[in-house]
Amino acid sequence: MRKEKKLLKKETIMQAALELFAINGFHRTTIPDIATKIGMSVGNLYNYFSSKDILAQEIIKYTSEVLGEKIKEVNQLDIGAKEKIHKIVTIYFETAKEQPEMIEYFLRVYLSNREVFADGCEGMVCVSGFITEIMIFFDDGVSKGELRNQDFFSAFGLFMGYLGGMVFLKGEGVLPKDISEYIDDIARNIYYALKV
Amino acid sequence: MRKEKKLLKKETIMQAALELFAINGFHRTTIPDIATKIGMSVGNLYNYFSSKDILAQEIIKYTSEVLGEKIKEVNQLDIGAKEKIHKIVTIYFETAKEQPEMIEYFLRVYLSNREVFADGCEGMVCVSGFITEIMIFFDDGVSKGELRNQDFFSAFGLFMGYLGGMVFLKGEGVLPKDISEYIDDIARNIYYALKV
Amino acid sequence: MRKEKKLLKKETIMQAALELFAINGFHRTTIPDIATKIGMSVGNLYNYFSSKDILAQEIIKYTSEVLGEKIKEVNQLDIGAKEKIHKIVTIYFETAKEQPEMIEYFLRVYLSNREVFADGCEGMVCVSGFITEIMIFFDDGVSKGELRNQDFFSAFGLFMGYLGGMVFLKGEGVLPKDISEYIDDIARNIYYALKV
């Protein structure tokens, strides 16, 4: 009971911080900003997260798991690689539309402030939730003869970079069309890039 | 004469700032850090760049032009789209190896600190040097019937995101092989994604 | 019965606080630190001591009495001043060895944080347990014609300062020999300083 309550509060804090970090950047967001947003005192926030860096790290883990969970559902479907790619792209862009903070957080905070993640998120342990599912998707496609067998990171970089890049362009306001209208093209491009 | 001297000094400052920003991040690099690195006084640095933000903006413009220049040379060659892609990927990764600050700057500074570039680099004007050349490459390929005709940003996001993503993975130290060994695979993937 | 239990708990708290204050200093020791050390809640601790300052004051009183008690035993012996001095010095250094927190507390907490003891320990009321016994020893020696008759504080400063100083030097790690090897010299010095 107690534990649940504490966990709930941690999530409240993470959600608030996630949004502020995503919108204003990590360094421009202050702890008081976060505390104020959820009507909590600064001191109390430190009862839940021992530092700003730790907070950022726990957010990326959490976010990565949420995103991974969604992709997991796709992996479990009995459909071809082509359809899977389409679904993953759709999920990604839908998330970027409905919870833009989440995707923005990857770009603006995790990707950019490596010092913050240096101690505690070495390698890519804090985003393993997301990576693992992409890896499963890829290995699956390869073993079924649908995708060309190549170094995983060549494929992963394509996914992560391409989708991230599109969201970045959206954020910059340079995309002439709504991001959802790019889904078909992008899914197609990725499929053709990876298929045997 | 005077002007040239002034320009030279500006470049010295930009190069020093570029390296520091790329390695330590924008917010962790101080103006005194930059001044010290080149044996110049803080006050004098302000005679060349009126603010830290302006400095960051001029660097991205400069960098984007240097990179664009290199791609321009590829565009002027009389070779097919497939070869061009291979050359562009090679250029990108070579730059990432020889002048990693340059590529890192895109990822760690430009991509991440939008507030800094909000006033002065709206849209993507500060990276037009680079974008323009990618655009020329793409339009050329399309008009020659080598590349499929699609929204430019679908193609641009692929290029920029994919290559940027790979350099990021390199920076994280998770790539099992040297980045240059990925060139063939990646060039192939991009070509298959874009070709008709 | 109730009272005894309460007293016992107060002593537990005081002992824990004494050690922490002595080792880490008054300002570097937090109330949560003390509470944690004895598995008690912060709030409950305040049921026993109404403030951190009050706690520090009660500790010095307690410690002073324990030390005074030991000296009292010496005072009750039927031996000369010279022997008594030797015994007191021995007691002091033995305590410094076996319960270093106790002596350290005098030096690091009581002597140093006067603001803490300003309200409640004016003059030297909180250390009267110790002072009184030194005073008895001194008056006794004078009245028996063994010690020179001089202002008590000249003698007390010698005792307290000299012994405290030696423990400080021990704490600094600058003493070439074990502190117990200094007993003879120091007892001798004090005796010669005070005798008629």
Next chain:
Amino acid sequence: MRKEKKLLKKETIMQAALELFAINGFHRTTIPDIATKIGMSVGNLYNYFSSKDILAQEIIKYTSEVLGEKIKEVNQLDIGAKEKIHKIVTIYFETAKEQPEMIEYFLRVYLSNREVFADGCEGMVCVSGFITEIMIFFDDGVSKGELRNQDFFSAFGLFMGYLGGMVFLKGEGVLPKDISEYIDDIARNIYYALKV
């Protein structure tokens, strides 16, 4: 010229900090307190001392040298150990009267906040200016056959502890007479303690 000015300012800061630390204690004195006292900005103070701890350390070095210098003059006189002791005690108490911060600083800051001096003042390097002169006085007296040959620290602890203890008692307001009236007694006591 520049250097002199900078040195002068450093001394101004140290003097102000010395007084505040001595009166209010190290932890109760804030950097803004010090800055305000001399009409300087907080930020600028950090141009002279990189941290509060460093400031405290430089003060103790400085103070120790000033005090050592005074004792040096006594050491150079052609007088007996008895007179020298009297002069040293006099100097100490005069300093305690005219510049009480200086002596108080030893007691309240240096002696008490070991953490502050842990890195940079190991052993007693930061007070060597003072110790060295006491050592010279002692060795001199021994070699001239005036003082008993014993471990230096037995003698040094007597000096430092006794004098420090008296100043502490003065500070506590428990001394019935003015501190200067204790000089003869104390000098006598020390002499008898140390003589052959």
Next chain:
DNA sequence: GATGAATGAGCTTTCATTCAT
């Protein structure tokens, strides 16, 4: 052009104390 001392708002973090449960 060049210097670097000076400014001061702003940051992250700490901690004695309270109080609803």
Next chain:
DNA sequence: AATGAATGAAAGCTCATTCAT
């Protein structure tokens, strides 16, 4: 008696920028 989440003032320190020289 006991808990520990909550408070919020305050601390040490940083750094972009200015300006007298």
